[in-house]
Amino acid sequence: MPKTSRRDALKSAGLGLGLLFGGSATTVQTAPVSARGVEGQRRADLGDGRFLNPIMAGDHPDPSILKDGADYYMTFSTFEAYPGLIIWHSKDLVNWQPVTAALTRNIGSVWAPELCRHKGRYYLYIPTKQTKTPGSRTTSWVIWADDIKGPWSEPVDLNLPDHIDPGHAIGEDGARWLFLSGGDRVRLSDDGLSTIGEVEHVYNPWRYPAEWDVESFSPEGPKVTRQGDYFYLILAVGGTAGPPTGHMVIAARSRSINGPWEQHPRNPLVHTASLDEKWWSRGHATLVEGPKGDWWGVYHGYENGFWTLGRQTLLAPVTWSADGWFDFGGGDLSQPIKKPLPGPATPHGLALSDDFTTDKYGRQWNFFNPSADETGRIRRENGILHLTARGEAPSSSPPLLCVAGDQAYEFECDIEIDPGTRAGLLLFYDSSLYCGLGFDAQTFITHQYGIERGRPANPYGQRMRLRVRNDRQIVSFHTSADGETWKRFDRGMEVSGYHHNVRGGFLMLRPGLYAAGEGEARFRNFTYRAL
Structure with missing residues (x-):
């Protein structure tokens, strides 16, 4: 049997690719819809009495x-x-x-x-x-x-x-x-x-x-x-x-x-x-x-x-x-299958974008292998997530993670750090296998294969907006001072080998936030979108 992509299956189901790969749909639609829900995330319900x-x-x-x-x-x-x-x-x-x-x-x-x-x-x-x-x-x-x-x-x-x-x-x-x-x-x-x-x-x-x-x-x-x-x-x-x-x-x-x-x-x-x-x-x-x-x-x-x-x-x-x-x-x-219960698509999943005004800890955000006092590291206040630094790197500082089910997506966040703090964004499998980009007040900190790979100069100081793009396992990073003008970071990665048959553990590569060193990091306006 020939391999069938999700795009091909939806096309054969009569769903317009413009709708499928256009902007995000955040409201329930009663007309036939693509398998995309909040923020463009993948969902099963096609909206026409079938699911994929x-x-x-x-x-x-x-x-x-x-x-x-x-x-x-x-x-x-x-x-x-x-x-x-x-x-x-x-x-x-x-x-x-x-x-x-x-x-x-x-x-x-x-x-x-x-x-x-x-x-x-x-x-x-x-x-x-x-x-x-x-x-x-x-x-x-x-x-x-x-x-x-x-x-x-x-x-x-x-x-x-x-x-x-x-x-x-x-x-x-x-x-x-x-x-x-x-x-x-x-x-x-x-x-x-x-x-x-x-x-x-x-x-x-x-x-x-x-x-x-x-x-x-x-x-x-x-x-x-x-x-x-x-x-x-x-x-x-x-x-x-x-x-x-x-x-x-x-x-x-x-x-x-x-x-x-x-x-x-x-x-x-x-x-x-x-x-x-x-x-x-x-x-x-x-x-x-x-x-x-x-x-x-x-x-x-x-x-x-x-x-x-x-x-x-x-x-x-x-x-x-x-x-x-x-x-x-x-x-x-x-291929699409007739739904168990007819009717229009109803809400599914949850939005991964987080303005940190409501508590999504436990529903969206989880710590990896936390200690008994790990929950005490987080505090929400006026749309800011405060994360107390711990350990020296993501390997020794449990990150906050979420599950993303799309083949291609990007996420970004405003991050501000104290002197002595190192913080950033990750794609995290476990404490021995992850990649990402962090920074302190003077340097960027690049992570690959679960190790630190380099510390080029950081021109932004203690505050910037970071973006991670995972486009079908090709990863790039982008940085910005204001969230409008972006610069692509000079290191890219291919992460198709970050999985169980290489590392063990039965896990997945998950988006996340980390803070290491001393002091705390403050995260604002976490935004997720499927590509």
Whole structure:
């Protein structure tokens, strides 16, 4: 199958490229629109009764989705970004708005969570990997809330150091379980806040042919759905990154939560078979009933050629066959699909431009691997974000970051620094891999590959406006004294290798702000626009 670009797909859908790549659209339109929303950012809803994946652009991996009456809630792995586990809300599975960040205390690198509701209470089961942060652990935790908006409880350690990806399930007798990586499970107490007994092995996952190009077997992401006479167990195998053809979705079923489990006769149900496909490494799926009683699946994938955007959330139709099995539709998801719920496009996402007059900490802005007192570094006052300096460089000073899902974009900000402060704008993967431009009162500070590359003279002093342009992984920097007359900085970069298969960590390249040294930096008028 030939590779199809997003531009080509929208063109074939009858959408004018002038509208698509013209200015930003900040209001909801009822006529057919392009897949662009606030500030020109990418969105799924085409406005004509169809959508084009991804439904959540940028790094939104390991989606866990909950149908709660007529509402849908979804959250994702947030790794070392805190506040973490942002919960999103939708009515139609396509348009999503952030509700709250459920996890505020740094307990480690947050991997595939499970969001569920039981007897009126919401739960988040959270696997973590230990980091350098004191108090973090490799284990699984649980937090709970009586209202999805919070407040959410403090994390409770379930002491599961050998497994990841807990999936909540209720047996035919009402007992609660967590299904775990490797085909294992453990019993939960009735209140869901502790385990009972030992972990047990209950399922031997289906294996792909030995000649397939995969990363590893790695059975993970178990999700259990009860439908009709069966419990359906869905897993990912093949490794979540590595070769683009590795990750895949498999399934099994049983009449009892206790097994035995029968393999789906058409495994794998989702699998990137060719490097020419639009979406790579597709896997980690969950079934969900749609708003009209139909069925859908959410899973993640890497966009062909854009590992730097991380794993993005995809939505695919699911059909049930006469033999009681289900199948995923949509092919490689490069073409528009009929929406689960008809109607005009509704608000989706949030504007990344920030005048710092409202608090977007936790919804847009997160620290990378923060210490317990990191939140005390930020203060908003009269449209200014004050960020106290810490450390010597972005590697030792946790930056404030946000998720951008566009292939091409630019962001800019007014920055003023104290004597002894170094501050600037970044494209940040982790503390060992980032690039950007900063300055002190005398020099610019260039960052590349996670190291300082040079300190040319700074003619602006302690205040300037900086711009970073990431045009399909070609990065340039621009500087200005007044925000009107700009000068291109004499260093450019290519960043297509700033991703997991080079560095590890399952992250994405994120725009951000940093302040190092002594004193503080003051940020005004952060502006984001898709190109």
